[in-house]
Amino acid sequence: MRIPSLRGMSTRLCATIALSFLGAALSAAEAGVAELRRALPDVHVAGDGAAPRMIYRPGGFLSGPDGFLGGPGASGKAQPVAGDADLARDPHRSVRRFLDTYPAIYGAGSQLDTAEIAKDAVSPRSGMRTTVWQQKIAGIPVLGATLVAHTTNNGSLVTVGGRFLPDLVQVAARNQKRTGAAAAPQVDAAAALKRALKAIGTPDLERKQVSSSLSPGPEQRQKLGMPGVHDTQAELIWFQGDDGLHLAWRIRYELDHGFAYGSVVDADNGDVLEHRQITIVCGDCNAPANADPHVAHVAHVPARAVAQKQSAATPLATKAAQISAAPFNTVQMRVFTGESPKPMMPGLASPNPYYEPPTVPSQLITIAPDPLASPNGWCNASASTMGNNADANVDHNFDRLADRRAAGTIGGGGSTLTFDFTPDLTVAPQSTTANQDAATVNMFYWMNIAHDRLYKHGFTEAFGNYQSENFSRGGLGGDPMIGTVQTALGRISNNASFTDANSDGVSARIIMFLFNQVTPERDSGLDAQLIIHEYMHGLIMRMINGGGVHYGGTYWPQGRSMAEGYCDFMGICLTADPNDDTSANYPFCAYLTRQTSPDNYYRGYRQYPYSTNMSADPMTLSMVPLFPGQEVHGMGVLWGSVLWDARAALIDKTDGTTGTNMILDLVLEAIKLTPPEPTLLEARDALLLADVVLN
């Protein structure tokens, strides 16, 4: 059954403006695309024809199970074909046939077998297979030379996209000087890091000593240690320049002020080839329209803050990897089970400045981890807020060392573990250890809730989720989500941030700042919606376009906006009662945004409440031009509203629980089917495709 209420999506995405890309010069790839269009007139090619980011048919599949275009089963729910030995032998046959039929598009007809399969994962919800191929030369990956395909459980081709070098062998031969056994970099990783630091204006760091620990392998993957620079990883890649391939270092590093960067530095001459700030700041849509939060916040950090610290801290990620099975039969935690200490969902029907609902007490509850998502429970033998899925801690000075984790009390002869800390909301959050521990436990609880809920809808180990131990279920372990509460960095407040390592197997970090526009400050570790919002950024990074995209593929304003919208949506969806009025107003982070927004229990952190009522939440596609430049949260509300409308429609057609499960399945499946750097309309198409795949 397709979901009828999704067919029209919502009035929000009527295409009143054209979102298209300028065509490049006619190329062989474009000729291939033209040929494809003749065979499948309704095909959509995301991006210019010279380098399609993704190819799909809105509402249908590119091929039937036999791999031929437009064959039987080219749309509709996929049914497994019993005894299809050929498919079992070659699960990628439809991809292969597509590429062989249109070799010019990706230049990859017969080259599929020369690339390495970087990911091959099957959705537990739909049976859809996601495969990512990565081209390598001399064992070193070519940056951006990936191909991503999705096939149904009976072998129909849903999407294909990416970019392959048209002839890897010839390219390698042309670069023989660099690709042979003697492909030694002329500039080592430490020197490359210093060049990257110089490029972002930190010459004082440039003179420090750098140590490195090298892992075996042609990529020369290594961790670098340097005072004032943290969680640094470097690896060799091939960078595709206009003049050919450059052997280069891809370096990911973080400075004291909490912002992480990704740089690509030429391994021959030290030139910085690419540079980006990769920490996501989730803040305020009231910022000036052209402010880039990714850059503006860095500029606010006093330079001395960078120079003063000399910490050579061990990355939290490596410390959190020590996990053993939970020995406790019963775990109890005192948490806020609503979205905040002052829960109120739905929110106000109309603006009522400074209205606030009463504070409710936190509750001591018995934890019930999902047995599939968390087979060993949430806690381990450390009896603290460090477990397989999450490591929650207080890190006031942000030296990347936990000031403290909340320690549970062991009772019942060693069988029970209890975290019972009651916060005093009338005093400053940092001022008592009970407040610190209460926020840490609440953070831990909601990160684990996010883990378990999203796991059930498809964010599993094989799709790169965040776990220390992966139980031999695919993907790489060693990467529990790290969440720090009550962090104070320079002048950053009233916000939260997310930084991923852009690599399965390496932890990501959520930083929850204090909200200081009221006295005492409000602790964002007590706000479940913001915690889930940040966690969701990680899911998007790992799953968009099936994963394997350089830094998540949401770096242009529409993509970044949609990331914020997905995250707001998930924060509300996982905390709202699905049996409440679906046509009411739902503010995001109402508790934290007192003063920032005097209408905080009406519209929360954003310019509008999330609502199907167009007079309360009037966002439509036609309003996109009102959000020019780089401010992403305002436009993000549009995408969050689309998802919120879809949720409401599904609940109205079914019931609260069924509708919620349907929209969560759709959203997670759709994120995989979303091309990198998507437009809003492509993301809508991905939701409709997900509906075809799932239903």
Ligand SMILES: [Zn+2]
């Ligand atoms: Zn965000």
